[in-house]
Amino acid sequence: MKTLQSISGISLPVLKRPYFRPGMCLFLMVLTMLTGCQSTGGSQSDSMANAAQIDHQVTAALARLYETTPAAKSLAANAKGILVFPNVIKAGFIGGAEYGKGAMRKKGRTTGYYNIVAGSYGLQAGVQQSFGYAMFFMNDGALASLDSDRGFEVGVGPNIVVLDEGMARTVTNTTLRDDVYAFVFGQKGLMAGLGLQGSKITRINP
Numbered sequence: 289m290k291t292l293q294s295i296s297g298i299s300l301p302v303l304k305r306p307y308f309r310p311g312m313c314l315f316l317m318v319l320t321m322l323t324g325c326q327s328t329g330g331s332q333s334d335s336m337a338n339a340a341q342i343d344h345q346v347t348a349a350l351a352r353l354y355e356t357t358p359a360a361k362s363l364a365a366n367a368k369g370i371l372v373f374p375n376v377i378k379a380g381f382i383g384g385a386e387y388g389k390g391a392m393r394k395k396g397r398t399t400g401y402y403n404i405v406a407g408s409y410g411l412q413a414g415v416q417q418s419f420g421y422a423m424f425f426m427n428d429g430a431l432a433s434l435d436s437d438r439g440f441e442v443g444v445g446p447n448i449v450v451l452d453e454g455m456a457r458t459v460t461n462t463t464l465r466d467d468v469y470a471f472v473f474g475q476k477g478l479m480a481g482l483g484l485q486g487s488k489i490t491r492i493n494p
Contacts, residue, residue, distance in 0.1 A: 338494040342374075343398055346391045349374035349420045353473050359457065360422065363469055367424040368431050369394045371489070373404050374420050386487070389494065390421070392434070401494045402434075406487040423448070423470045430467035440489040 349372055354361040364370060369392050376388030385407045392400045404421065425431045430446035442448055446467035449455075 335494055339398075339401060342389055342391050342401060342494055345374040346372045346393065346398070349474070350393070350422065353420070353422055353471060357453075357471060357473070359451065360424070360471055363424045363426075363464075366464065367426055368428055369399070369425045369434075371402060371423040371425065371434070372420070373402075373422075375418055376404060376421055377418050388421070389492070400435075401492050402489050403492050404487050404489050418474075419472055420474045421470060421472055423468055425468050426464060427467060434489065435491055442487045442489070443485050 350370070354364070371390060371392050373388040373390035376386055378386035385405070387403065387405050389401065389403050391398045392402065425434070425446075433445045434440045436445075448468040448470055449466045450470045450472065
């Protein structure tokens with residue numbers, strides 16, 4: 289693994305030919321399809337429109353999350369920043385991939401835009417799934433790691449706890465000890481293993 293191949297602004301490892309297996313081909317095909325569906329670019333006015341669209345979707349996603357999960361609204365009051373991906377698409381059968389764009393909110397204002405990408409292998413219980421991620425960064429150290437030159441990989445660095453409905457009910461201001469708390473919300477259909485582990489998050493210009 290020596291170089292990086294870019295697909296829609298995402299850096300991916302390029303393996304030597306003897307190790308480039310069919311599974312990797314499937315992953316690249318699925319990822320290209322997903323990024324193509326969400327691709328943006330062009331003029332400055334296009335970029336501004338894309339940013340406005342992300343902001344609108346983030347606002348709507350947060351409102352939906354707060355309405356259905358009161359614990360998320362409580363976390364927001366103590367968070368240093370909230371990174372929201374309102375529409376992450378995960379697709380695949382033998383090789384799977386997920387991709388989405390989102391924004392960082394600090395004190396209610398957008399301070400940056402990001403994408404999230406991940407790949408997986410093995411049978412997927414569903415062809416395509418759309419859902420949202422919201423990550424609540426609870427301290428400045430965790431927030432700083434998000435803009436690392438190497439990008440932010442979930443599972444490496446700050447401690448991240450993905451809260452399910454049961455765990456969310458037990459979260460209080462006195463029990464907050466972890467760097468980042470995350471919610472997966474708005475899932476539809478069947479897909480095994482929805483989560484953040486192994487996802488790569490990178491800052492972008494929409």
